[in-house]
């Protein structure tokens with residue numbers, strides 16, 4: 001299994017605070033049998049230019065790579081970003097540089113404020129005009145948004161849907177997560193892990209729950225999709 005969304009790179013966002021923490025997070029991922037990881041630090045257009053972000057990301061990756069020898073085994077990894085929605089993003093020339101590795105998959109975090117139709121218009125344009133394959137990060141966090149707009153995303157076959165492990169693990173959302181999984185619209189999973197405390201790598205726990213309920217090959221689909229993202233990233 002692959003973790004396509006996490007904040008394991010050290011010192012770049014509100015995720016891992018140090019190389020030591022990143023190494024322990026990676027150790028947990030390996031222990032859980034995770035085969036590949038996409039490092040997806042937050043990109044906020046209001047805080048950094050893409051160039052600054054990319055050079056900070058490269059620096060963080062270098063620091064981590066310098067210490068990987070300390071681990072007995074390391075999952076495969078590639079870098080991407082979690083691009084927070086910004087107005088006008090569908091006209092930005094920088095989107096390609098924020099994609100996952102060399103692929104044209106881009107992980108986008110929608111706004112948490114009340115959605116306007118233009119938000120979804122722009123996301124759809126990114127896919128039709130730029131030809132990028134948009135992955136909507138943790139869709140479950142938006143289930144309280146305008147139902148029609150959420151439906152537009154879920155029913156658009158050009159958009160990929162990522163869910164967080166937590167959606168399946170948390171008691172209050174687990175049955176909703178299984179119901180959503182059964183609709184066949186979960187394309188990718190992520191731990192969205194940030195630390196070693198309340199947001200630690202936890203994909204294996206979610207996978208065990210999914211395996212118990214999956215009768216229609218949802219997990220095979222997720223595995224196939226993750227593999228495709230990973231292979232195209234190289």
Ligand SMILES: [Fe+2]
Nearest residue numbers: 005006082192
């Ligand atoms: Fe995230």
